[in-house]
Amino acid sequence: MTTLHADRDAESRDSATVSIDAAELGPTEMYVFLRDAVVPRPIAWVSTIDTEGRTNLAPFSFFNVVSPYPPTLGFSCGPRGDNHNSPLRLVKDTLLNIRATGEFVVNLSSASLLDEVVKSSDPLPHEQSEFEHAGLVAVASTRVRPPRVQGVPVAFECRTFDIIEVGVNTWIMGTVVHMHVAPKAYVGSSAELKHRINVLADAGTRPVGRLDRANYTRVGDIELHRRKEGPN
Numbered sequence: 576m577t578t579l580h581a582d583r584d585a586e587s588r589d590s591a592t593v594s595i596d597a598a599e600l601g602p603t604e605m606y607v608f609l610r611d612a613v614v615p616r617p618i619a620w621v622s623t624i625d626t627e628g629r630t631n632l633a634p635f636s637f638f639n640v641v642s643p644y645p646p647t648l649g650f651s652c653g654p655r656g657d658n659h660n661s662p663l664r665l666v667k668d669t670l671l672n673i674r675a676t677g678e679f680v681v682n683l684s685s686a687s688l689l690d691e692v693v694k695s696s697d698p699l700p701h702e703q704s705e706f707e708h709a710g711l712v713a714v715a716s717t718r719v720r721p722p723r724v725q726g727v728p729v730a731f732e733c734r735t736f737d738i739i740e741v742g743v744n745t746w747i748m749g750t751v752v753h754m755h756v757a758p759k760a761y762v763g764s765s766a767e768l769k770h771r772i773n774v775l776a777d778a779g780t781r782p783v784g785r786l787d788r789a790n791y792t793r794v795g796d797i798e799l800h801r802r803k804e805g806p807n
């Protein structure tokens with residue numbers, strides 16, 4: 576019977592897996608394992624400002640939506656120098672600034688700005704802005720002090736919701752207080768739903784995904800699979 580064969584094949588494939596106790600891996604090895612396993616990831620391109628008004632920008636791909644209401648985004652900030660083995664909690668500028676001001680902007684990455692996304696991850700001295708370093712235009716935000724990046728599909732102005740320390744990493748959550756949508760990604764309002772967007776509409780401003788190692792993916796094939804129930 577086809578089903579039985581399928582079950583047996585699946586079982587033998589499963590017993591052939593490489594089984595690993597998580598405790599076997601040290602912090603850096605586990606970071607690499609998770610980075611290379613949980614793919615593709617969206618990228619939060621986070622802009623912040625320090626108490627003296629100096630801007631900062633850095634990409635974070637350990638990132639996602641935490642809750643739609645209150646609208647909450649979260650990303651994980653690792654230790655400065657990305658040394659997960661060190662017990663020292665050295666703080667990246669992004670976290671330093673968010674702790675000092677309680678504000679940040681999550682800019683979605685944009686296909687046409689992928690080089691700039693990567694360039695903005697260079698470890699610059701605190702005084703030097705990644706906006707200038709990557710040749711980006713900073714646009715004033717509406718409700719928060721950190722500026723947003725010109726040319727991204729959506730920028731979310733956020734106020735800190737909570738900051739949770741997890742080992743030497745820090746999970747930063749922000750409540751979205753204002754959104755900016757690129758004209759090409761804005762659809763409009765209908766009687767049922769306000770402010771529909773389509774961030775995939777324009778190839779140039781589509782967000783990119785982080786894959787394993789230093790690999791990235793642009794949105795290519797899109798398949799429609801409707802759910803029988805629930806929102807589509």
Ligand SMILES: Cc1cc2nc3c(=O)[nH]c(=O)nc-3n(C[C@H](O)[C@H](O)[C@H](O)COP(=O)(O)O)c2cc1C
Pocket residue numbers: 618631632633634635636637638651652653654656657666667668669670692693695696697698699785
């Ligand atoms: C695409 C991409 C994704 C990244 N994701 C993360 C991440 O999720 N967490 C993290 O701590 N660092 C991440 N980094 C590294 C930071 O961007 C880098 O450490 C940056 O210099 C931090 O800047 P800051 O000190 O100005 O905050 C990523 C880098 C790239 C290029």
